[in-house]
Amino acid sequence: MKFKSINTVVILGIISLVSILVVQLTWIRKTIDIQRTSIAIQEKEDSLNQKQFSKDVHVALRNVLRDVYKEKGDSSDFTDVVKQVRSNYFVVDINEEINPYKLETLLYYLETLLTREFYSQTIHQDFQYGIYDCFRDSIVFGNLIKYDKVSGYVHAKDSLGNATSEKLSWKQDGHYFTVIFPNVKFNSTIETPDLISPWMYVIIIGILIFLFFGYTISIMLRQKRLSEIKNDFINNMTHELKTPISTIALSSEMILRDDNSNDKEKILRYVSIIHKENKRLENQVERVLNVAKLDQEKITLKKSLVNFHSLIEEAKENFTLNQLEKDGDIDLQLNAENSEINVDVVHITNVMYNLLDNAIKYCDVSPKIKVSTKNLNNGLWIEIQDNGIGIKKEDIKLIFDKFYRVPTGNLHNVKGFGLGLFYVKLIIEEHHGKIEVKSKPGEGTTFSIWLPANE
Numbered sequence: 001m002k003f004k005s006i007n008t009v010v011i012l013g014i015i016s017l018v019s020i021l022v023v024q025l026t027w028i029r030k031t032i033d034i035q036r037t038s039i040a041i042q043e044k045e046d047s048l049n050q051k052q053f054s055k056d057v058h059v060a061l062r063n064v065l066r067d068v069y070k071e072k073g074d075s076s077d078f079t080d081v082v083k084q085v086r087s088n089y090f091v092v093d094i095n096e097e098i099n100p101y102k103l104e105t106l107l108y109y110l111e112t113l114l115t116r117e118f119y120s121q122t123i124h125q126d127f128q129y130g131i132y133d134c135f136r137d138s139i140v141f142g143n144l145i146k147y148d149k150v151s152g153y154v155h156a157k158d159s160l161g162n163a164t165s166e167k168l169s170w171k172q173d174g175h176y177f178t179v180i181f182p183n184v185k186f187n188s189t190i191e192t193p194d195l196i197s198p199w200m201y202v203i204i205i206g207i208l209i210f211l212f213f214g215y216t217i218s219i220m221l222r223q224k225r226l227s228e229i230k231n232d233f234i235n236n237m238t239h240e241l242k243t244p245i246s247t248i249a250l251s252s253e254m255i256l257r258d259d260n261s262n263d264k265e266k267i268l269r270y271v272s273i274i275h276k277e278n279k280r281l282e283n284q285v286e287r288v289l290n291v292a293k294l295d296q297e298k299i300t301l302k303k304s305l306v307n308f309h310s311l312i313e314e315a316k317e318n319f320t321l322n323q324l325e326k327d328g329d330i331d332l333q334l335n336a337e338n339s340e341i342n343v344d345v346v347h348i349t350n351v352m353y354n355l356l357d358n359a360i361k362y363c364d365v366s367p368k369i370k371v372s373t374k375n376l377n378n379g380l381w382i383e384i385q386d387n388g389i390g391i392k393k394e395d396i397k398l399i400f401d402k403f404y405r406v407p408t409g410n411l412h413n414v415k416g417f418g419l420g421l422f423y424v425k426l427i428i429e430e431h432h433g434k435i436e437v438k439s440k441p442g443e444g445t446t447f448s449i450w451l452p453a454n455e
Contacts, residue, residue, distance in 0.1 A: 009220065013213050020209065024202050050087060053123070053184065058082045060117035061092050061179065067113050068094070088184040093176045107131060107142045110177060115145065115153045124149075125184055126156075131177045139178065225398075241285075244277035251277075299430050301344040305454070308380055309339040312371055315352045319360070327366035330356070336373040341380050342454045347427045354420040355447050359386035362445075375453075379433070382449045390441040399437070400425040 061082045083091045107129075114129055130141040144156040251270040316330045360367045363386060370385045391399060398404050402422045428435045432452055439445035 010217060013217070017206075017209055017213060021202070021206055024205065028202060054084060054087075056121040056123050057090055057179075057181075058084075060114070060121045060123060061090060063117045063120075064110070064113040065092055065094070068110075088181040090179045091176050092178070107140065111142055111145070114179065118153070125181045127179055127181050129177060129179045144182075241281065244281040247277045248274050248281075299347075299426070301347065301430060303342045303344055305340055306343055306345055306348070307339055308341050308343075308373065308382070309334045309336070311345070311349060311352065312373070312382075315349070315356055316371070318353075319356050328360070329366075329368055331368070331370045333370065333372040336375045336380055338375055338453070339373060339380065340454070341451055343431055343451065344427075348431070351424050351427050351449075354424050355384045358420060359384060359388060359445070362386075363388040376450065379450050379452045382451075383446055384449075385444065385446040387444045390443055390445055391437070391439040392441055396437055396439060400435075 065081055081093045083093075085091055110129060110131065114127070118125075118127070124147045126144065126146045128141060128144045130139040132139055145153050146156045147153055251273045255267055255270050312332060312334065316332060319330060320328075356369065356371075359369045365387065368387045370383075372383045372385075374381050400421050404422075425435055428449060428451070434450050436448045437445065438448075
């Protein structure tokens with residue numbers, strides 16, 4: 001996928017996400033406005049209902065008290081005799097003493113008056129009444145009266161008992177009766193629903209969408225990088241295979257010429273070139289196939305006790321004879337006191353050869369390589385430091401990826417398929433070790449390997 005296409009997808013994705021969030025925010029804002037309007041209307045209705053209920057109860061209780069006094073021929077003023085303690089609790093003062101022996105009769109009479117007046121004022125609520133007995137300093141409760149649409153007011157089997165007397169402070173210098181409506185609960189303000197939850201919903205959905213979008217973009221970028229690596233690998237492989245094929249073709253053509261038929265020495269030289277290049281071609285193909293096999297199947301290590309210092313010295317001798325230039329040098333600083341370690345000799349030798357080969361190939365001047373060892377964290381620590389061209393910071397985290405090579409454009413001055421460091425890391429991790437790399441462009445690179453000691 002081209003970078004331009006990715007930019008288009010990102011822009012369209014952002015526009016889509018913003019559109020979704022705008023719609024969600026608009027919807028939530030409208031919902032909140034509707035909720036607030038409904039709450040305001042409900043509060044107003046409750047306020048009106050509460051005022052009407054309070055007014056009706058005041059009228060009914062004043063009428064009850066007027067009827068009580070009418071029997072006794074008293075025409076007192078009943079303006080402030082009814083007091084509302086709570087939204088559902090009312091107290092009515094009685095300006096005369098109550099004979100405690102006639103209390104039960106008065107309760108029955110009061111119940112009759114209350115029932116009649118509540119019918120008259122259309123107060124269809126359960127209620128319980130009581131009369132304050134100043135001689136005993138307590139409330140004497142009457143029956144709990146329940147309202148039924150069919151039967152009207154009837155006595156209930158249960159009762160509120162003294163539930164209300166515990167919550168009120170009774171005065172001791174007068175007589176009064178009380179009425180409580182247990183099912184009437186008016187609040188001064190309605191509890192507002194939690195308006196944060198819709199915003200939390202949008203935030204959570206937004207986070208999930210952005211995470212999904214970010215993950216999708218990361219996959220696209222990864223696929224783009226893999227595509228670039230694949231193209232680079234194909235270019236490198238084409239170049240690496242084309243060189244020996246061209247050499248073989250040229251040598252074959254020279255042998256077929258008539259003027260070389262009598263020159264056996266020249267023919268042998270061409271045959272030797274063909275054999276060498278064919279071997280090189282075979283090794284390159286085999287390397288790709290082996291790494292593919294390693295990636296698909298679990299590696300079986302054949303471990304044995306090895307003196308790692310001896311392995312390093314052999315590698316130095318091999319590179320000094322075959323690959324180092326005249327001024328090149330490999331400096332060994334083998335400081336580990338215990339260099340014997342249990343490893344797969346073949347694979348670990350290949351690891352060392354790969355790292356030394358890279359140190360030589362990626363060097364514009366005479367290679368100066370330092371290999372040092374030490375014992376660290378119950379294991380062996382090996383460092384391979386070179387004076388090569390170095391690696392950029394953005395490439396360091398990718399050099400161990402399969403087929404990855406630092407981009408060089410159309411320049412193929414360094415041979416390889418990008419499989420060496422992938423193989424190195426694979427083998428080190430199979431040995432339960434770790435590998436680190438530090439590098440600065442123009443100053444060289446240091447590979448550090450840690451392998452655990454023998455069990």
